[in-house]
Amino acid sequence: MTVPPLDTLVPETPPLEALPLDALRRRSSTKWQSYPDDVIPMFVAETDFALAEPITAVLHAAIDAGDTGYTPPDPGLRATFAAYAARHWGWTVDPARVRSTGDVMMGVVELLRATIQPGDRVIIAPPVYPPFSMCIPEAGGVVEEVPLIDDGAGWSLDLAGIDAALAGGARAVLLCNPHNPTGTVHSRASLAALADLAHRHGAVVISDEIHAPLVHDGPFTPFLAASDTAAEVGYAVTSASKAYNLAGLKCALMITAADGPSAVLRGLWPEVEWRTGLFGALAGVAAFDEASDAWLAGLKTTLDRNRRLLAELLAEHLPLARYRVPDAGYLAWIDVSAYGWGDDPARRILTDAKVALHHGPLFGAQGIGHVRLNFGCSPDLLRTAIARIGALAAAS
Ligand SMILES: Cc1ncc(COP(=O)(O)O)c(C=O)c1O
Incomplete structure (x- = not known):
């Protein structure tokens, strides 16, 4: 029997409330320590909620026990993630x-x-998370950009452009x-088509x-579940760190679904796995465990409301801004070029509206005149931030 993914069955859960601003300002992370207190930080992808209780409990217990050594080879993450993937997405992962x-x-x-070999080209689809264009040279590759297609209603992969880039020798x-x-959730059809292209050109x-x-x-x-071919050509990398706000704890998973990629994964240097943080692994197990599903559902309610609230706030305070409600996550991609705040409007918004947003041009040339805003916060903070930027617009 095929069990429908949980996400399609759960009715809306009450929203998760963000922590009070004074508690957030006492945090020592990048989001809260990069700017003075008169700035609302909405740039880096950290969120403003208390951790899920099972995560707090496991971390407290580890500290109480002085359990701060090296991470064992399999602290339970693989099986817990496999159960999570089956429960939420109907995806069978082999631990x-x-x-x-x-x-x-x-x-x-x-x-x-x-x-890849040194000098090989690797395709990315800007606008995209800025470290993508840095990690490719770090690995010896060369970035090849095939921008997302914006058809006026949404974004999608430029499959013809990717085909041409792969035919021209790109390897990954x-x-x-x-x-x-952009918060785009790629369709199964486009992922399967991407897998076919990679397979045809011998790329990953x-x-x-x-x-x-x-x-x-x-x-x-999940890409690896898009088709049998996707499993043959693909690798997935994921973490509990964005949804559960665990970025400082250092733990991620590399997943494969066919013998060729699994052999590559097994062949990585042992040090790659030793770099897993123990607190990250413990917290990751607690996050992916069913006991944290209710917390996640509450977070999704908050984010769902915030992504819609943002549309209303922009219509009221920044009517010339262009924003599409994202399908996923807590990041909003906003075109504010109509306000004439230059190529990198986040600079002007920081100086004059005291709201720290991420710089659009860092995401690629498509980001000129754009900002990225993190709405993983309270609705009130979102209201205050957009009102401040709206006041700047009214004054400029
Ligand atoms: C798409 C994407 N990948 C990776 C990361 C960073 O993840 P990590 O800290 O695990 O490297 C982020 C952080 O925002 C992200 O948005």
């Missing part, structure tokens, strides 16, 4: 084909090192699924699926 490492970008770099595609910053696909637990308008298709 024997999974390994861990320190974080998602570390996993991407190591998989690239193992699958670094996919973002769901896509940061590395799919960064870190935002997958936060798909609002699904279904989410």
